[in-house]
Amino acid sequence: xxxxxxxRLRDNGCFFFFFSSQDPGDAAQQEAKHREAxxxxxxxxxxxxxxxxxxxxxxxxxxxxxxxxxxNYLIQMARYGQLSGKVSEQGLIEILEKVSQQTEKKTTVKFxxxxxxxxxxxxxx
Numbered sequence: 001x002x003x004x005x006x007x008r009l010r011d012n013g014c015f016f017f018f019f020s021s022q023d024p025g026d027a028a029q030q031e032a033k034h035r036e037a038x039x040x041x042x043x044x045x046x047x048x049x050x051x052x053x054x055x056x057x058x059x060x061x062x063x064x065x066x067x068x069x070x071x072n073y074l075i076q077m078a079r080y081g082q083l084s085g086k087v088s089e090q091g092l093i094e095i096l097e098k099v100s101q102q103t104e105k106k107t108t109v110k111f112x113x114x115x116x117x118x119x120x121x122x123x124x125x
Contacts, residue, residue, distance in 0.1 A: 040075065043075050044056070046078075047075075047078050047083055047087055048074070048092065049088055049089070051088070052086075052088060052091065055092055055093075056070065056071070059096070069103065070099055074087065
């Protein structure tokens with residue numbers, strides 16, 4: 001079911017627009033971006049159940065870059081037939097945790113101490 005829709009979109013040339021990078025100045029390019037957004041929404045509507053879609057749209061308001069990464073991950077899984085059915089809210093939470101672990105930033109603190117005049121020099125007098 002999902003694979004047939006994705007195959008249909010690929011055969012119609014929609015994946016070309018999805019993976020091509022274009023400048024947003026031309027009307028044709030705007031049309032391509034619009035078709036890409038429609039294709040993404042179509043695939044995500046087939047892959048996610050209602051509660052998972054709601055959670056993903058809430059996340060998009062707070063962290064759009066993380067939402068984009070999760071959407072790309074879901075679309076890739078759907079393209080390769082790795083999804084057996086609709087992803088539930090719990091399944092989406094697990095995917096979010098995976099993406100968070102992969103994109104987690106390691107924070108390091110480095111102290112640069114300024115060197116003060118050596119006290120040994122003053123003791124020589």
